Amino acid sequence: LCPDGSGGAIVAWRDTRDGNDDVYARHVGANGTLYWNYNGIVVCDNSFGQYVASIVPDGSGGAIIAWKDMRNGIRNIYAQRVLASNGSSQWTANGISICSALIGQDNTIGVSDGSGGAIFTWTDERNGNYDVYAQRVSNGGTIAWTLDGISICNQSGYEYTPQLILTATGNAVWGWRDNRFPVELIYAQMVDPSGAVQWATNGIPVSGTDSDIDYFDISPDREGGAIIAWNTYNSGIRDIKAQRVERNGYWGYPAPQIADIRDIPGDQGGSVDLAWYSSRLDPWPEMGISHYTVWRAIDHPDAMLAADNGPRIILSASEIPSLDELRSVERLPLLKVEPTLEDLTADPAKDIIRMETVAGSTYFWKMISAVDAYYLDSYSEVAATLFDSTSVSDEYHYFQVIAHTSTPSMFWISESDSGYSVDNLAPVVPLGFVGEQSYTPEGIQLTWDSNSESDLSGYRIYRGTTESFEPGSGNLLTSIPDTTTFDDTWVWEVGYYYKLSAVDIHGNESGYVLLAPAEITGDDPSPAPLATYLSQNYPNPFNPTTNIRFGLMETGHVSLRIYDAAGRLVREVIDGDIPAGHYNENWDGLSTDGSRAASGVYFYRLSTKSFTETKKMILLR
Numbered sequence: 137l138c139p140d141g142s143g144g145a146i147v148a149w150r151d152t153r154d155g156n157d158d159v160y161a162r163h164v165g166a167n168g169t170l171y172w173n174y175n176g177i178v179v180c181d182n183s184f185g186q187y188v189a190s191i192v193p194d195g196s197g198g199a200i201i202a203w204k205d206m207r208n209g210i211r212n213i214y215a216q217r218v219l220a221s222n223g224s225s226q227w228t229a230n231g232i233s234i235c236s237a238l239i240g241q242d243n244t245i246g247v248s249d250g251s252g253g254a255i256f257t258w259t260d261e262r263n264g265n266y267d268v269y270a271q272r273v274s275n276g277g278t279i280a281w282t283l284d285g286i287s288i289c290n291q292s293g294y295e296y297t298p299q300l301i302l303t304a305t306g307n308a309v310w311g312w313r314d315n316r317f318p319v320e321l322i323y324a325q326m327v328d329p330s331g332a333v334q335w336a337t338n339g340i341p342v343s344g345t346d347s348d349i350d351y352f353d354i355s356p357d358r359e360g361g362a363i364i365a366w367n368t369y370n371s372g373i374r375d376i377k378a379q380r381v382e383r384n385g386y387w388g389y390p391a392p393q394i395a396d397i398r399d400i401p402g403d404q405g406g407s408v409d410l411a412w413y414s415s416r417l418d419p420w421p422e423m424g425i426s427h428y429t430v431w432r433a434i435d436h437p438d439a440m441l442a443a444d445n446g447p448r449i450i451l452s453a454s455e456i457p458s459l460d461e462l463r464s465v466e467r468l469p470l471l472k473v474e475p476t477l478e479d480l481t482a483d484p485a486k487d488i489i490r491m492e493t494v495a496g497s498t499y500f501w502k503m504i505s506a507v508d509a510y511y512l513d514s515y516s517e518v519a520a521t522l523f524d525s526t527s528v529s530d531e532y533h534y535f536q537v538i539a540h541t542s543t544p545s546m547f548w549i550s551e552s553d554s555g556y557s558v559d560n561l562a563p564v565v566p567l568g569f570v571g572e573q574s575y576t577p578e579g580i581q582l583t584w585d586s587n588s589e590s591d592l593s594g595y596r597i598y599r600g601t602t603e604s605f606e607p608g609s610g611n612l613l614t615s616i617p618d619t620t621t622f623d624d625t626w627v628w629e630v631g632y633y634y635k636l637s638a639v640d641i642h643g644n645e646s647g648y649v650l651l652a653p654a655e656i657t658g659d660d661p662s663p664a665p666l667a668t669y670l671s672q673n674y675p676n677p678f679n680p681t682t683n684i685r686f687g688l689m690e691t692g693h694v695s696l697r698i699y700d701a702a703g704r705l706v707r708e709v710i711d712g713d714i715p716a717g718h719y720n721e722n723w724d725g726l727s728t729d730g731s732r733a734a735s736g737v738y739f740y741r742l743s744t745k746s747f748t749e750t751k752k753m754i755l756l757r
Contacts, residue, residue, distance in 0.1 A: 138191045138199050140220055142166060146199040148179065148191045157185040159203050161218055172223035179216050180230045182207055189213070189244035192254045194275060196220065200254040202234060202244055211240035213258060215273060227277035234271050237262040237284040241269070247302050249329070251275065255308050257288065259296045266294040268312050272331065281331035288325050291316045291338040295323070299353060305360035305383065307334065311342065313349060320349050322366055324381050335385035342379050342387070343368075359383060384546050390415045391548035392428060392537045395514065397555025404591055405524035405559030405642060408533070411516040415539035415548055418509050425509040425539050430517055431490065431501040433534035433552070501536060509539075525556040526642050532556050563589045563638035563646045571634065571651050573658035576666065579624035580656065584636055584649075586619045591640045597621060598635045598648070607635050607648060615639070627674050627685065628653075664716035665689055668747040673723075673740065677754040680725040680732075684709070684740055691715045692745050698723060699739045706733055709740075725755060732757075 137147040143166030151160040153175075160176035180186050184207040191201045197220030205214040214231035218224065235241050239261035246256040252275030260269040262284075269285035289295045293316035300310050307328050314323040323339035342364050343349065352366035360383035367376050382389045393413045400409050410430060418425040488503040507517055521533050532554035539548045568585035582597065594617040598607035605611060613634075614621055626632060635648040665687035673682045688694065696710040706727045723740070725733050735757040741750040 138193045140197045140199075141193060141195070142197060146191065146193075146218070146220075148188050148199070148201045149176075150186070150188050151176070154181060156183060157187060159186045159188055159201065159216075161191075161199070161201060161223065163220060163223060177218070177223035179203075179218065179225065180205070180214065182230045186214070189258075190246040190256060192246045192248045194254075195248060195250075195252045196275075198226075200246070200248075200273070202246055202254070202256050203231075204242070204244065205231070208236055210238060211242060212236045213241050213244050213256065213271075215254070215256070217275070217277065232273070232277050232279075233284075234273060234279075235260070235269065235284045237269075239264075243297055245298065245300055247300050247308065249308075250302055250306055251329075253280070255300065255302070257298045257300045257310060258285075259298065260285070263290055265292070266296045267291075268295045268298045268310065270298075270300070270308075270310070270327065272329075286327070286331050286333075288312075288327070288333075289314070289323060289338045293317075301354050301356050301362055303356045303360045303362065303383070304358055307360065307383075309354065309356070309362040309381070310339075311352060311354040311362070311364050312339075313352070314339070314341075319345055321345075322349060322352055322364060324354075324362065324364060324385075326383070326385065340381070340385050342381060343377070357382070359389070361389075382548075386417070389548060390417045390539070392515075392539050392550045394535065394537060394550055394553040397519075397533075397535060397553055399556065399558045399560070400518065402561055403559070404561045404589070404640070405521070405557045407518050407520050408555050408557045409516055410519040410535055410537075410555070411514060412537045412550065413514050414509070414512055417541075418539065419511050419513055423511050424541055425511075426542050427509050427540050428507045428515065429503050429538045429540065430505045430507065430519055431536040431538065432504050432519065432521075433536075434489070434500050434502045434522075521557040523557075524559045524642055530556070559591060559640060559642035559644060562644040563587050563592055563640050565647045565649050566595065566636050566638050567649070569634075569636050569649045569651050571656040573626070573628065573656055574622075577622075577624060578626075578669075578671065579622055580626040580632075580658075581620065581622050582634060582636075582651070583620040587638045589638070589640060591642065593617070593639050593641045595619070596637050596639055596645065598637075599623070600633050600635070601630060603633055603650065603652060605633060605635075607637070625672075625674075627671075627683070630674060630683075665718065668742075668744060670742040670749040670751060672751055673753045677756045678725075679756050681722055682725075682753060683720055683722055685718070685720045686742050687718045688714065688716045688744065695741075695743045696721060697741050697743075699741065700733075701737045701739075706738065 137145045139145055145164050148161040151158045158181040159179040161179050162176040163171035179201055187204045189203050191199050194200050198218050200217045202215040205212050213234040215234050216231040217226040234256055241258040241260050244258040246254045249255050253273050255272045257270040260267050267290040268288040270288050271285040272280040288310050295312050295314050298310055298312040302308055307326050310325045314321050321341050322343035324342050325339040326334040348369035350367050354362050354364045357363050361381050363380050365378035380388055392415050395411045395413050397408050397410050415425050490501045492499045505517055534552050534554045536552050537550045566584045572581045596615050597613045598611045599613045600611050631653040634651040637648050638646040668689045669687045671685040673684045693713050694710055698707040700706050709721050727733050735755050738753050739750050
């Protein structure tokens with residue numbers, strides 16, 4: 137029986153109701169309803185014996201039925217197509233000849249050819265022993281291959297019990313038991329829709345040296361090849377074994393295997409070291425690989441980008457240009473617009489993007505390099521990345537490696553693997569770090585030479601009160617992209633030390649260059665400022681003492697008083713006539729009576745004949 141495509145089935149059988157062996161059939165619906173004539177319709181009822189051998193669906197709800205037929209006095213193969221609607225025969229009455237060669241044919245099986253027709257295969261005795269032959273017949277009953285079938289295997293010895301499947305790519309793959317050697321083996325062969333043999337003449341061995349094979353079966357893989365399983369009897373033990381034969385006739389799948397993807401130490405990021413084990417067809421004695429291509433996954437928006445006329449888009453690895461053409465490809469960046477897929481034209485002078493569909497999902501891969509094969513066991517390549525891994529973005533890049541031969545359609549794609557690049561090379565220490573004091577405005581101007589790193593982000597300046605202070609977030613003065621900054625909180629008397637570093641976009645920080653107080657340049661302050669001023673105390677908050685700096689533009693009476701938060705006088709630091717100039721007074725945290733002032737907020741006020749200013753400070757005990 138075979139399915140009708142709607143949950144039902146078409147059943148065919150050998151029938152002796154008329155006194156000889158005929159072929160009948162009937163349609164059974166999904167719910168068990170019987171269609172066509174009661175007790176079935178005649179498929180073939182000539183006066184010679186017929187024995188049902190195989191039935192396959194025709195893709196339209198009907199079926200193509202093949203049988204062993206004795207009308208020529210020998211065991212031949214005939215076939216008929218019947219409609220789903222009423223079971224009527226569509227070809228010549230009593231069937232058309234699939235094979236009428238002499239001696240006889242046995243063990244017929246068939247599969248749909250994917251176009252409404254069928255492919256049948258059988259064991260054939262025309263050459264004096266058992267061989268394997270096959271024939272394709274169209275939906276309309278036209279014989280598609282050589283009359284009486286093409287030879288799948290006519291090797292001396294016995295080949296029998298063939299099995300047949302149709303692959304995802306439309307080719308057919310055979311398996312059979314083979315006695316060309318003293319030990320029985322399983323062999324396989326592929327034939328394309330035109331009937332051309334694709335693998336070695338008379339097939340390729342699949343089962344190795346296993347003996348006493350009782351049974352085997354064959355199933356398509358998803359890549360255009362097949363998987364064959366069999367049971368064996370060796371040394372009193374029965375085993376079940378299986379082997380994959382990929383679309384090119386090689387056992388397994390001889391793809392390269394990515395061994396490792398790791399960051400390159402001591403670089404500025406932007407690339408990884410991609411290492412892979414070669415295809416087993418690369419080293420001696422096979423030496424069948426011409427080159428490898430390396431691919432990096434890109435997302436859909438990136439794939440839609442194009443340069444001018446768009447990147448070259450290919451649907452399979454068989455469309456990848458030859459190695460000579462790849463060497464001449466001009467690498468152009470992807471575009472800044474988003475065309476449709478129709479705009480992505482095939483232009484070999486553009487980026488090459490491959491589309492791959494797996495389980496209904498579409499993936500995009502961009503080719504980033506090509507590597508000659510040298511018959512080695514392994515290779516490595518520096519592969520560019522789109523970004524580096526950081527604390528902000530730790531996403532991975534995905535890569536594939538494809539092994540190519542001199543035949544464009546013969547290639548093997550590795551499993552994908554992932555890795556990331558890291559910029560672990562810090563910028564060099566900045567040079568030319570100098571500081572110049574200023575009094576108008578008051579502070580210090582810090583300048584240095586610019587760094588030349590392409591991934592430089594900026595600079596960090598730290599400030600401390602000892603040469604050995606450790607730079608950190610607590611003493612970070614500023615982070616800037618420029619090569620100069622002004623510190624308006626600088627106080628000469630404190631003796632500040634500055635440390636400068638360079639930082640790149642990935643957070644790598646250089647070592648530090650030190651600027652000590654003795655290295656600060658600038659003119660000495662003028663005897664008197666141009667205007668009277670009062671500076672913020674330092675330190676602030678403080679414990680137990682703090683400095684209060686001020687300047688007088690003219691000689692006169694001056695008072696410097698300290699008040700608590702309630703406005704009560706705590707201490708009078710200065711009260712008298714003093715000359716014009718710059719001053720730095722210290723408050724030791726004591727009140728007028730010599731007692732320690734309590735923790736809290738205090739105010740200090742400078743008053744002259746023409747100037748009064750008050751500032752806040754905090755005492756923390």
